[in-house]
Amino acid sequence: MIALLRRDLILAIRAGGGFGLGLAFFLILCVLVPFGVGPAPATLAKIAPGILWVGALLACLLSLDRIFQLDAEDGTLDLLATSPLPLEGITSVKALAHWLTTGLPLTLAAAPLGLLLNLPPQATPWLVAGLALGTPALSVIGTFGAALTVGLKRGGLLISLLVLPLYMPTLLFGAEAARRGAEGLNATTPLLLMAGITAGTIALMPFASAAALRMNLR
Amino acid sequence: MSIWKYANPAQFMRTTRWLLPWLTALAVLSVGTGLIWGFFFTPDDFRQGSTVKIIYLHVPSALMAINAWLMMLVTSLVWLIRRHHVSALLARAAAPVGLVMTLIALITGGIWGEPMWGTYWAWDPRLTSFLILFLFYLGYIALWQAVETQDTAADLTSVLCLVGSVFALLSRYAVNFWNQGLHQGTSVPVATGGRTVADVFFYPLAISMLGFGLMFIVLVLLRTRTEIRARRLQALLARERAAS
Numbered sequence: 001m002i003a004l005l006r007r008d009l010i011l012a013i014r015a016g017g018g019f020g021l022g023l024a025f026f027l028i029l030c031v032l033v034p035f036g037v038g039p040a041p042a043t044l045a046k047i048a049p050g051i052l053w054v055g056a057l058l059a060c061l062l063s064l065d066r067i068f069q070l071d072a073e074d075g076t077l078d079l080l081a082t083s084p085l086p087l088e089g090i091t092s093v094k095a096l097a098h099w100l101t102t103g104l105p106l107t108l109a110a111a112p113l114g115l116l117l118n119l120p121p122q123a124t125p126w127l128v129a130g131l132a133l134g135t136p137a138l139s140v141i142g143t144f145g146a147a148l149t150v151g152l153k154r155g156g157l158l159i160s161l162l163v164l165p166l167y168m169p170t171l172l173f174g175a176e177a178a179r180r181g182a183e184g185l186n187a188t189t190p191l192l193l194m195a196g197i198t199a200g201t202i203a204l205m206p207f208a209s210a211a212a213l214r215m216n217l218r
Numbered sequence: 219m220s221i222w223k224y225a226n227p228a229q230f231m232r233t234t235r236w237l238l239p240w241l242t243a244l245a246v247l248s249v250g251t252g253l254i255w256g257f258f259f260t261p262d263d264f265r266q267g268s269t270v271k272i273i274y275l276h277v278p279s280a281l282m283a284i285n286a287w288l289m290m291l292v293t294s295l296v297w298l299i300r301r302h303h304v305s306a307l308l309a310r311a312a313a314p315v316g317l318v319m320t321l322i323a324l325i326t327g328g329i330w331g332e333p334m335w336g337t338y339w340a341w342d343p344r345l346t347s348f349l350i351l352f353l354f355y356l357g358y359i360a361l362w363q364a365v366e367t368q369d370t371a372a373d374l375t376s377v378l379c380l381v382g383s384v385f386a387l388l389s390r391y392a393v394n395f396w397n398q399g400l401h402q403g404t405s406v407p408v409a410t411g412g413r414t415v416a417d418v419f420f421y422p423l424a425i426s427m428l429g430f431g432l433m434f435i436v437l438v439l440l441r442t443r444t445e446i447r448a449r450r451l452q453a454l455l456a457r458e459r460a461a462s
Contacts, residue, residue, distance in 0.1 A: 144381065148374050152364050162357040162378065165350045166385045169392040176396060190395070197388065208381050215373040 001085060001093050008097035011070075022059035022102040023109060029055040030113040041118045048117035049127060049178030056106045056131055057171055060138045061163065063102050065156045067094050067146040068213070077150070081217050087210035095136075095143040095206070103135030119182065126181025130191060134174040137198040140205045141166045147212040169197055225302045227446045234439050241439070245432035252278075252426025260418055272330040274423060278430035280323035283351060286316030286434060290358075291383050294376035304442065306372035309379065310362055311441035315434055317355040324348055343393040344401040350389050354382045368449075 033051050037043055071077040080090050110131050111124055119127065145163035149155035173194035180187035224230045256274035263270035290309045297306040327345065328338040339345065358375055365371035 148361065148378060149364070151370070155364075158357075158360055158364055161353070161360055165353040165357065165382070165389070168350055168389045169385065172389075172392050172396050193392075193395070205381075208377055212374055212377050215370055215377070218370070 001089055004080070004085070004090065004093050005097055008094065009100060012066075012097065012101040022063050023105050025062055026055050026059040026106055026109060026113065029058070030116050033117065044118040045120055045182065048114060048119040049123055049182050050175050051117060052110055052114060052119065052127060053130075053171055053175040053178060056110065056135065057138060057167055059106055060102055060135065060142060061160050063098065064142040064146050064159050064163065065149070067098055067143055068150040069146075069155065072150050077213075078217065081213070087213055088206045091143055091147060091209035091213065092206045095140045095209075098143065099136050099139035103131075103139050107131040107135060120184075122184055123178055123182035126187045126191070127178040130174040130177045130187075130194065133191065133195045133198055134170050137170045137194075137201045138167060140198075140201045140209075141170075144205050144209045144212065147209040147216070150213065151216045170194060173197065221296070221305075222300070222302070224304050225300075227304055230304050231443060231446060234443060238436065238439055238443075241432060241436050245429055245436045247429075248425050249429030249433055252422050252424075252429045256419075256422035256426060260422060263419075266334060269330055269333050270419070272326050273419070274426045276323060276326040276330060277423060278427045279319045279326065280348070281427055282430050282434045283316055283319040283323050283348070285431070286312050286319060287351065287354070287379075287383070287386070289438075290316070290379050294379040297372055298376045298380075304446075306376070307442050307445050308438060309375070310372070311438045311445060312434075313355055313359050313362070315437045315441070317352070317359065319430075319434070320348060320352045320355060324352065342401050343390075343396070346393045346396075347386070347390045351386060354386060358382070 030051070033047075034044060037047065068077060071080070081087060107128060111128055114124055114127060142159070142163055145159040145166070146155075148162060149158050152158065173190040177187040177190040177194065180190065224233065253274055257271050260271070262268045290312050293302075293305040293309040293312070296302045297309065324345075327348075331340070332338050358378055361375050361378055362371055365374055
């Protein structure tokens with residue numbers, strides 16, 4: 001499992017895959033938004049938590065189809081499926097690798113980008129905590145979407161459509177936590193609810209992903 | 219009557235051929251009665267005026283939009299567990315009907331909302347969860363269309379339906395947390411038996427709901443029959459290609 005994780009990480013970083021892409025997208029979005037809505041600090045502060053969350057989510061969506069696509073094309077996925085490692089383990093590792101290459105950098109980048117968007121300082125810890133807790137769920141759910149569409153030629157658009165409604169609860173609680181943080185309220189409740197969703201998806205989604213993968217490889 | 223008997227498409231076709239005309243007649247009759255009674259023979263509401271009559275389209279279609287997904291969930295489970303082919307086809311046939319029902323509920327809701335709430339759309343929990351349901355239907359249908367191998371498509375969409383149901387429920391209650399509702403609560407609570415709709419409005423509404431249910435069944439059966447015929451045709455063509 002560790003070997004697979006290391007291989008995925010190295011491929012993602014060296015092959016110029018999703019690693020830079022998601023981050024760059026996030027940066028571009030955060031730079032463009034002030035041009036779109038105007039530089040008034042009050043307006044920016046109001047929408048910053050939401051923009052940062054939506055940006056992180058879209059950046060995450062962007063790299064989803066890479067999770068299995070390349071492996072499926074060159075046959076690595078078939079080898080992995082016949083290896084002693086259960087498919088549930090493989091999907092978990094893939095999700096973890098995806099999170100390490102997109103979710104984690106996005107979380108780290110969110111704080112400095114928050115400055116660009118005039119995010120109120122008291123909201124930053126909530127936003128970062130929310131992203132740290134929420135992005136794993138995005139990766140795990142995204143892996144499920146990727147597993148569903150692995151055999152398709154043009155899976156990219158379809159993944160977005162499939163995964164979009166599944167992302168809704170996470171986005172809702174995450175943005176809510178950041179918004180409450182921005183208003184100086186205590187945001188523990190939405191944060192805990194989101195952590196619950198994340199824990200549940202991490203526990204259960206690998207089984208659904210593995211099932212979908214098995215159906216696709218049959 | 220066992221549902222396993224109908225895993226045989228020929229048996230399914232025989233039964234539905236006999237059943238379909240009766241069901242169609244009943245559906246037309248009750249939708250017609252419900253709507254005509256509702257639109258022309260009920261008084262206007264003292265506050266909402268004649269816009270209240272949208273209820274005869276709005277409530278039944280919303281009801282069927284949710285029940286269609288429920289039916290897809292059950293038929294998907296039956297397919298996954300017992301490889302009941304007709305069951306998978308029923309799930310596939312129900313999806314577009316459910317999609318249209320969701321759309322009708324959303325559009326009539328908007329038309330009703332404009333004079334009553336002053337807006338076509340509000341990010342109210344119920345409205346939002348219906349929009350999410352709409353997205354689920356779209357994704358489900360798109361996945362059916364995209365996968366070429368029929369059995370794989372049935373498998374994948376079934377898994378999507380199961381996972382999607384969990385998330386649909388989750389979002390339904392998550393949005394309550396997010397925004398307070400503009401939409402009223404249910405007018406016909408089944409659990410408590412009481413209702414807040416006066417009898418004059420309720421009877422045509424009940425008939426209309428029944429009619430929409432029957433219409434849904436008719437459309438699903440019709441679409442399933444079409445699908446079975448299409449597969450027979452494919453099988454025939456494949457056989458001819460193999461022979462020549």
